[in-house]
Amino acid sequence: MSQTVLICDDAIFMRTMIGDILTQAGFQIVGEAETGLQAVEKYRQFKPDLVTMDIVMPDMGGIDAVREIVKEDPSAKILMCSAMGQQALVIEAIQAGARDFVVKPFQPSRVLEAVQRVLG
Amino acid sequence: MELSQYGELFLSESREHVSAINHLLLALEQDAGSRETVEGVFRAVHTIKGMSATMGYRAVADLAHEMEDLLDRIRHGRVQAGGEVVDLLFAAADALERAIEAAVDEGDEEPDLSKLLAALRAAAAGGSADASGVAVPSGPEAAAGASPATDGGAGEDEEGDEVAGLLAVRFRVSADSMLAGVRAFMAVKRAREFGEVSELRPAETDFQLPEFDGAVRLALRTDADPDEVRAAIASVGEIAGAEAGPYRLRRALPEAQGDGGAAAADELGTARTDGAPSRARNIRVDLRRLDALMNQVGELVIVRDRLRQLAPGGTPELVESVDQAGRLIGELQDEIVRARMAPVWQVFDRFPRLVRDAARSLGKQVDFVIEGKEIELDRSMLDEIGDPLVHLLRNSLDHGIEPPAERKAKGKAETGTLRLSASRERSRVIIRVEDDGRGIQRERVLAKAVSSGLIRPDEAQALTPEEVDRLITRAGFSTAETVTDVSGRGVGLDVVATRVRALGGMLDIHSEPGRGTTFTLQLPLTLAIVRALLVRLGEETYALPLTHVGETTHLEPDDVRLVKGRTVALLRDEVIPLLSLRTLLGSGGEARPRADGRRPAVVLEVGDLRVGVEVDRLMGQQEIVVKSFDQTAGTLRLFSGATILSDGRPALILDAGSVVAGERAAEAPAL
Amino acid sequence: MLQIDTDRGLSGAAEPAVALERMVLFVVGEHRFGVPIDRIREIIPARPYTPLPGGEAFVCGLINLRGRIVTVVDLGARLGLAPASAHPDHSIVIVEYRGKLVGLAVQEVARIVAVDPDTLQSSAETLRSLRIDRAYLRGVGEADDEIFVAVEPDEILDPILV
Numbered sequence: 036m037s038q039t040v041l042i043c044d045d046a047i048f049m050r051t052m053i054g055d056i057l058t059q060a061g062f063q064i065v066g067e068a069e070t071g072l073q074a075v076e077k078y079r080q081f082k083p084d085l086v087t088m089d090i091v092m093p094d095m096g097g098i099d100a101v102r103e104i105v106k107e108d109p110s111a112k113i114l115m116c117s118a119m120g121q122q123a124l125v126i127e128a129i130q131a132g133a134r135d136f137v138v139k140p141f142q143p144s145r146v147l148e149a150v151q152r153v154l155g
Numbered sequence: 156m157e158l159s160q161y162g163e164l165f166l167s168e169s170r171e172h173v174s175a176i177n178h179l180l181l182a183l184e185q186d187a188g189s190r191e192t193v194e195g196v197f198r199a200v201h202t203i204k205g206m207s208a209t210m211g212y213r214a215v216a217d218l219a220h221e222m223e224d225l226l227d228r229i230r231h232g233r234v235q236a237g238g239e240v241v242d243l244l245f246a247a248a249d250a251l252e253r254a255i256e257a258a259v260d261e262g263d264e265e266p267d268l269s270k271l272l273a274a275l276r277a278a279a280a281g282g283s284a285d286a287s288g289v290a291v292p293s294g295p296e297a298a299a300g301a302s303p304a305t306d307g308g309a310g311e312d313e314e315g316d317e318v319a320g321l322l323a324v325r326f327r328v329s330a331d332s333m334l335a336g337v338r339a340f341m342a343v344k345r346a347r348e349f350g351e352v353s354e355l356r357p358a359e360t361d362f363q364l365p366e367f368d369g370a371v372r373l374a375l376r377t378d379a380d381p382d383e384v385r386a387a388i389a390s391v392g393e394i395a396g397a398e399a400g401p402y403r404l405r406r407a408l409p410e411a412q413g414d415g416g417a418a419a420a421d422e423l424g425t426a427r428t429d430g431a432p433s434r435a436r437n438i439r440v441d442l443r444r445l446d447a448l449m450n451q452v453g454e455l456v457i458v459r460d461r462l463r464q465l466a467p468g469g470t471p472e473l474v475e476s477v478d479q480a481g482r483l484i485g486e487l488q489d490e491i492v493r494a495r496m497a498p499v500w501q502v503f504d505r506f507p508r509l510v511r512d513a514a515r516s517l518g519k520q521v522d523f524v525i526e527g528k529e530i531e532l533d534r535s536m537l538d539e540i541g542d543p544l545v546h547l548l549r550n551s552l553d554h555g556i557e558p559p560a561e562r563k564a565k566g567k568a569e570t571g572t573l574r575l576s577a578s579r580e581r582s583r584v585i586i587r588v589e590d591d592g593r594g595i596q597r598e599r600v601l602a603k604a605v606s607s608g609l610i611r612p613d614e615a616q617a618l619t620p621e622e623v624d625r626l627i628t629r630a631g632f633s634t635a636e637t638v639t640d641v642s643g644r645g646v647g648l649d650v651v652a653t654r655v656r657a658l659g660g661m662l663d664i665h666s667e668p669g670r671g672t673t674f675t676l677q678l679p680l681t682l683a684i685v686r687a688l689l690v691r692l693g694e695e696t697y698a699l700p701l702t703h704v705g706e707t708t709h710l711e712p713d714d715v716r717l718v719k720g721r722t723v724a725l726l727r728d729e730v731i732p733l734l735s736l737r738t739l740l741g742s743g744g745e746a747r748p749r750a751d752g753r754r755p756a757v758v759l760e761v762g763d764l765r766v767g768v769e770v771d772r773l774m775g776q777q778e779i780v781v782k783s784f785d786q787t788a789g790t791l792r793l794f795s796g797a798t799i800l801s802d803g804r805p806a807l808i809l810d811a812g813s814v815v816a817g818e819r820a821a822e823a824p825a826l
Numbered sequence: 827m828l829q830i831d832t833d834r835g836l837s838g839a840a841e842p843a844v845a846l847e848r849m850v851l852f853v854v855g856e857h858r859f860g861v862p863i864d865r866i867r868e869i870i871p872a873r874p875y876t877p878l879p880g881g882e883a884f885v886c887g888l889i890n891l892r893g894r895i896v897t898v899v900d901l902g903a904r905l906g907l908a909p910a911s912a913h914p915d916h917s918i919v920i921v922e923y924r925g926k927l928v929g930l931a932v933q934e935v936a937r938i939v940a941v942d943p944d945t946l947q948s949s950a951e952t953l954r955s956l957r958i959d960r961a962y963l964r965g966v967g968e969a970d971d972e973i974f975v976a977v978e979p980d981e982i983l984d985p986i987l988v
Contacts, residue, residue, distance in 0.1 A: 117334070122363045125337040129344065135392065138333035145333075152392045454893050695877065740879035784888055784895040785926055787986050791880035797888060797895045805876040805888040805895050 038084040038154065039065040043074040043100065044116065045092045049139070053087050053116070056143045057150070071095025075103045078111065085154060086113040088133065090124050098128045105132030112153045116141075163441060165210050166259045172199040173252045174504045180244055181507050187236040196244070197226040203251065205354035205374060209321065212258035215251065216353075218268050221275040222247050227358060228279050231366070243278055245508070247271060321376055321402035322384060328369035332393040335369045336362035342391045343373065349384055350377030369395070374402050442534060445495050452488050453684065453780030459484045460777060460801040488778075492533065492681050499577045499586070500528035502541045506548060510573060513552050520559050520570040521552065527577035532584050533681035539658055540586070540678065543651040547588040547674050548573065550648060555592030555672050565669070567591070583660075583702075586676040595666040597623045604632065624664045625762070628652040656761075656812030657795050659685060659702050663762055677702075685781060687798075687808065689774035690757060692736050693744050696806045697770075698779050698798055703811030705760035707773050709753035724756065724767040731758065732818050733767040739814065740791065747771070759811045766815045777801075781808065846940040849967075851974050852919065852932035854902040854910050858974035859932075860939070860967060865979055867920040867927060869935055872911070882986065886911045886931050889918065896920065897987070898929030904982060905958050923983050930979070939969040946976055 040062045044050045054064050065081045068074040072094045078086060086104065090097040097115065104111045115128045115136040125136050134153040137146050179195045186192065204219030222244065228234040250271050257266055326342055328335040339362045346352055354374040361367060375384065381399040388397040459481045466477035503525050514521040532540070556562075556571035563569050574589040601615045604626045610618070618626075626632060628648045655662045660678035679685060679702055687698040688707065714725045715733060724733040733756065737744070749755075756767045779798040784805070786794075795810035849860035850869075875887030875898060884903035888895050898918055902910035910916050911931040918929040946965030964976040 122334050122336045125334055126340050126363075129337065129341055135341070136334065136337060148392065152390065155390070450893065742879065782895050785897040785928065785987050787878060787881050787885045787897060787899075788988055789880050789882040789885070790878045793879070797876075799890050799893065799895070803890055804874060805890050807876065807878075807888075 037061050037063045039063050039081065040085045040087065041066045041068065041074070041077055041081055041083040042087050043068040043071075043077075043092065043097065044087070044089040045069050046089075049089065049116070052141060053146065056141065056146050057087075059143075060147055060150075062150075069093075071097060071100035071103075074100040078104045079107070082108075084112065085150060086111065087116055087137075088113050088128075089116045090118075090121055090128065098124065098131055101128055101131040101133050114149055114153050162210070162259050165206055165212075166255065169203050169206060169215075169255045170252075172203050173248060173255065175199045176248045176251075177245070177508045178504065180241060180248060181511060183236055183244075184238075184241050184511075187241070190230060193226060193230040193236065197223060197230055200226060200251075201354070201356070203255070207255070207258065208353040209318065209374070210258070212255070214266065214268060215254045215258050218247065218251055218254055218272065218275075221272050221279070222251070224358070225275050225279040227361065231364070234279060234281070240278055243274055247275060317401040317403055320378055321374055322379075322381055322399050323372070323402040324375050324384060324388065324397070324399045325370070325372035326388050326397035327371070327395045329393040329395040330369065332369070335393075336364075336367055338391065338393045339367070339369065339371050342371065342388045342394060342397075345387050345391050346373060346375050346384065349379045349387070350375055352376075375399070440494075445491070445534065448491050449495065449684075450780075452484070452491050455484050456488060456684070456778055456780060457799055457801055457803075461803075464801060488684065492684065495534045495681065496531035497534050497537055498529050498531050499537065499584075500525075502537050502544065503528050503575060503577075505541075506544070506575060509545065510548060510552065513549055514556075517552055518558055519552060519556050521556055522570055522572045524572060524574045525576070526574065530577040530579055530584055532678065536658060536678060536681060539654070540676070543654045543676070544575070544586070544588065546648070546651050548575065551588055551590040551592065551672065551674075555590035555594075557593050561593075580677075584678045584680060586678065587673055588676075589671065589673040591671040594668040594670055594672055595624050595627065595664070597668070600624070600626050600632075604629075607632065620666075621664075621763070624666050628662060628664070653812075656810060659700050659795070661703070661762055661812070684778055686776055687779045688757060688776055689800075689806070690736070690755075690770040691772035691774055692740065692742060692770055695742075696774065696800060696804075697736070698777075698806055698808045699757060699759070699811060700795075700808065701776065703759050703761055705758040705765060707755070707757050708767075709755050710767075710769075712752050712754070715754065726758065726767070729765070731765045731767050733769060734814070734818065735769045737769075737771075739768075739793065759815055761812050761815050764815055764818070766818045768814065779806075779808070844942050844944075847943045848938055848940050849974075849976060850919070850938050851936040851969075851972075852901065852917075852930075853934040853936050854905070854932055855907045857907065858936060858972060859901065859905075860941075860974045860976040861919065861921065861930075861979055862976075863938060865921050867922055870918050870920065872914065872916045872918060872931070875911075884909070885986070886929070889929060891920065891927065891929075894927065896927050896929050898931055899983065899986060900931045901982075902931070902933065904986075905962065905977075921979050923979060923987070926987070928983055928987065939967075939974075941967045941969060941976075 038061075040057050042050050042053050042057075042064060044053070044067075050067050054067075058064060062085070065083050066077040068077050070093050074086070074088065074092075074097075075095070088097045088101060092100070095103075101113055101115075104113065109132070111132070113133045115125055115133045116139065117125045117128075117136050118139050128136070135149045137149045176196055176199045179192050179199070183189060183192045183196065200219050200222045204216055204223055207215035207219060225234065225240070225244070229236050229240070234240060250266065250268055254266055254268065324346060326339075328338040328342070332338045340359065343352060343355065343359065352373050352375055354372070356372050357364075357367065362371075377384065381401070384399040385397045388394060388399070462477045463481060466474045469477075506525070507523055510521060510523040514523075551573055556573065557565070557567075559569040562571065572591045574587070576587045576589070578585050578587075597620060600623055601610075601618070604610050605612050605615050609626065609629055609632060628651070632649060652662045655676055655678070658678060660676055663675040663677070664672065665675070666672040679700075686701045688701060688704050690697050690699060708726065710724055710726075710733075716723055716725065718730075722733045722735075723730050754769055755771070755773045756769045757773070759766050759768055781796045782798060784794075784797040784807075786792075793809060793813045794807045795813075796808045797805050798808055800806050848863040850863050850866055851858050851860050870891070873889055875889060877887040878885055878897070881887070884900045886898040886900050889898055890896075898911075900909045900911045901919075902908050909931075910933040913933050916931055916933050917935050918931055919935070920927050920929050943964075946967050948965050959981075962977055962981045964978055967974050967976055
């Protein structure tokens with residue numbers, strides 16, 4: 036059975052792109068979220084094997100969403116999606132419990148390497 | 156892990172680093188822009204931090220950490236090393252030294268450093284607030300200077316001792332990592348899962364700086380297998396290389412610049428005056444061990460002398476064996492004396508700071524020059540000369556060097572020069588404290604000496620300039636019109652003179668009005684074993700260190716005269732005062748006159764004063780081991796110690812300075 | 827020369843609550859003086875003294891104690907009695923005094939006793955006969971019908987040593 040992924044990003048473009056990379060690699064996209072709140076709710080709903088999380092999202096930001104999710108499920112495997120220049124935020128997310136990060140613009144190979152590390 | 160055994164090592168090494176910090180801060184004060192200097196301070200503070208954290212000395216580590224933070228900002232150009240900042244760092248260095256001593260001395264309470272820590276933090280933060288306006292050095296050159304890879308951090312020295320339960324870890328984030336800082340952070344976080352991380356270089360907060368080149372090193376307290384740690388760090392991703400191995404204590408490395416240069420300078424009696432102390436490749440030995448060794452050898456020397464007395468009655472083989480053993484003991488003694496030698500910089504190094512502070516509080520400008528800091532002295536002697544030198548330096552700053560305005564008015568450079576130099580002359584070490592100040596003001600000295608009853612007015616008229624100068628070393632003399640906190644209260648140069656004499660040395664003064672004053676200390680190389688002349692008085696033997704023995708003589712009855720009620724001796728063309736040891740010591744009895752009527756005497760030389768001392772018999776020279784004894788209230792203050800003779804009996808060591816002191820006081824100008 | 831009455835009063839079986847103090851008794855003239863045993867490092871036979879010029883009459887001088895130089899004070903002379911060191915075969919009691927070692931010359935070492943420090947009397951009669959500065963004395967004790975004076979070594983040595 037392929038592993039399940041929840042993709043959280045407020046930009047459709049990004050969700051699509053990540054979705055494509057992961058689907059091609061054999062993952063099953065079980066849900067998408069546009070806000071942090073949605074991310075928390077959908078995590079509860081789907082209990083996915085992997086979450087990709089944008090840092091800046093409306094309602095609840097990605098970092099707060101990480102905190103919420105990890106609080107409920109410490110074993111949650113979350114991969115942060117960041118832009119350049121967000122070092123401090125990424126560190127904050129890692130401290131909050133995210134397992135790894137990828138930096139936009141995405142390169143498929145890097146995304147997959149990071150996913151492997153998170154799931155490994 | 157049992158750490159207490161490292162306490163001594165920690166202490167001695169930390170002291171060296173504190174000393175280096177003080178030095179570099181002085182240099183930084185002169186040249187605030189010196190990146191190299193800041194790096195030096197940073198490294199020293201960093202090393203102390205690492206060591207104290209390893210030892211569990213929280214207060215020291217915390218303070219070092221805050222200092223490191225501030226220094227880090229300075230070296231990255233985000234804080235300017237201005238006067239206030241340097242002052243703060245000086246204060247922090249002092250506190251660091253105290254905290255180190257307190258930490259090692261377990262009984263001591265941890266000092267309260269909260270204010271200082273806050274001040275350091277404020278200074279560091281104050282700089283970062285306006286950092287935007289300050290150019291941050293960048294480019295390969297700057298990066299190399301600040302790079303953690305080049306500045307010898309945690310446990311990289313291959314030759315140090317391993318510390319159990321501590322790993323030295325380093326890794327480098329791949330050059331193509333998008334957010335190298337985050338990657339480094341994750342790797343450190345992973346390391347923390349194994350145990351406590353210390354000595355992290357660069358600091359975690361610096362991972363995000365543009366200069367961060369991806370290289371990280373740290374010390375990890377863990378019992379985990381190094382390979383496991385390495386694998387875990389590598390698994391963080393985007394790590395180009397990770398290493399983990401036993402943490403080794405850093406050893407003092409020989410200075411890169413040729414030791415030959417320093418040695419050559421040593422020969423000339425002048426060594427470099429710059430920079431940090433040079434360090435030899437040494438092991439550290441507890442001084443008490445050396446003292447114990449020295450004592451044992453002292454006993455051996457006594458036994459050797461006894462054997463030598465007994466041997467002539469024995470077989471030739473015995474005589475030869477005793478002779479050989481005697482030579483070997485002598486060589487052993489030389490070796491131990493040499494092992495006890497330490498360079499004078501160990502004492503001199505604290506003076507630049509002291510001179511700076513004192514000059515500042517006196518409103519004077521001084522160039523402080525140190526020469527010959529590589530000259531070596533016995534450790535016990537080094538411990539003793541610190542205070543007298545402090546006193547002489549303060550005296551020169553206080554009374555010698557004039558305030559800038561006065562110097563200018565005299566046509567001198569506004570900044571005075573204070574020179575402290577050490578040199579070796581045969582078996583003595585000469586230390587000079589030299590200033591280019593106003594010189595000894597002889598009229599004032601005379602007036603003061605007369606008013607305080609040291610001399611009579613008519614005597615004052617007859618004194619030579621040199622004799623006037625010497626008055627300032629007399630007990631109870633002080634010309635300071637106001638008591639300053641620099642020269643101290645009620646402590647005069649007489650204390651220095653007494654102390655130096657007690658060390659078997661002497662203090663000379665040379666002064667030229669308007670040109671300056673030079674104090675010269677002549678010291679024996681070691682305190683513990685000295686060559687002495689043994690003299691007999693009745694049944695008792697006394698020892699006179701050769702340092703002050705000019706010659707021995709047998710005076711013909713005609714050579715002893717009475718001049719103006721005082722006994723003098725004619726020695727070739729010279730007339731010198733002649734004392735009787737019997738009278739001096741208040742011993743009863745009469746010397747049994749020799750058949751030829753000649754009277755044995757020793758000529759003592761103290762400074763340029765020569766005094767004859769009549770004894771019953773001259774017993775020859777011998778090496779003696781100087782020991783202390785407990786004086787009783789009534790004991791004459793004429794002895795600097797005692798020794799044990801080859802027959803096992805104690806003998807008192809006469810202090811030549813004290814013996815002639817009465818003569819100096821009574822010195823008749825007519826002579 | 828030294829006999830230890832280990833049985834006497836040391837077992838504490840009868841009165842376990844009383845902390846007994848062991849004292850070494852010395853003979854000086856017709857008196858006996860006691861010094862707490864824990865202050866005594868060792869007791870050695872007399873040996874030649876190296877005089878300290880200017881030293882007080884009760885200062886015997888210096889001795890060599892295995893390479894260490896020790897100042898010796900005559901306990902008898904110090905307490906205004908006949909000098910103990912006048913006896914050629916007197917003993918020297920090495921006591922610890924403020925981190926130093928100091929010798930006390932005594933005529934003879936009698937024995938060791940265990941006494942209850944609380945039973946030391948300030949017997950005016952005995953003390954008066956001694957004409958000794960009261961500060962030097964702790965009190966008068968009794969052991970086996972023998973009267974002794976417990977002395978304070980520190981008080982005796984304080985004014986002498988510098």
